Amino acid sequence: MDLLFIAVAILGVLLLLIGFVGCILPALPGPPFAFLSLLLLKFVEPSIFTTKFLVIIGLVTIAVYFLDYLLPIWGAKMYKASKKGIWFSVIGMIIGMFFFPPFGMILGLLFGAILGELISGNTKREAVKIGIVSFVFSLLAILIKIILTGVMAFYFAEAVVGYFI
Template sequence: MDILLIVLGAIFMLVGIVGCVLPIVPGPPLSFLGLLFLHFTARTDIPEDTLWILALVTVAVSVLDYVVPVYGTKRFGGTKRGVWGSTIGLIIGLFFFPPFGIIFGPLVGAFVGEMSAGQDTNKAMKSAMGSFLGFLAGTLLKFIACFVMAYYFIIYLF
């Protein structure tokens, strides 16, 4: 049973890291579940305070992932269409132009979304940059959280 839990934990860790860039997959919660799988093995015992801290980090990063791009867009004068455009641009860029689509898709999508909202070109580009910077900040936070959990997974496994 321990081997199954370790394998499932490793799979969840990897899927969690991939989920940092895929908007449909919740990266940090999946990485945290991977850590929980390891915790329930007889091979290791992760301290409960570590698990509680990482659970709080997971919740905080998951909430911030939705707040930061909106804040970036609003801070630079954007609209909801810019936020939606950024998300749609990410999905299109991810599937049609990997790996560069992950970076440029949200920027182009936010720009198109702002233009569809009737913004002039300069204002649309400014808010698109805000949305893009918010997206990058949220993604970076997710990566940091997932890699910290992966670090603990490896440390407690070996």
């Protein structure tokens, strides 16, 4: 059983590393990879985490996954972005993700919001302000993903060390 646990722990560390990279790179969903590391430990050692704990962490992971996409849009709406600004930010985010990885999603959102606001007739100053707000809320989403992944890494490390003590 120890060899299986060690193999799963190594795989879990790799999943956590992918998770942290995925917090920054938009193409990878970071926290879900980190969550998989916890599930793997539960699979090989059922008493390591409670089901309630995993359900809560899983629901938080799902919520953060969606927040990653919604926070920049909510930020733009809070600062009275036009519908075109919001739509262009979403379009820019999608285009940026595919054509300019790894940071194209965030930059596409920024430039898309600015372009949409300029098309809507806002001043350059107002358009840039809304674009920057969208950008800042994207960074906030990244920070939330990093924190969640860090929490899961902590519980993972605690469980692995606790298994051998």
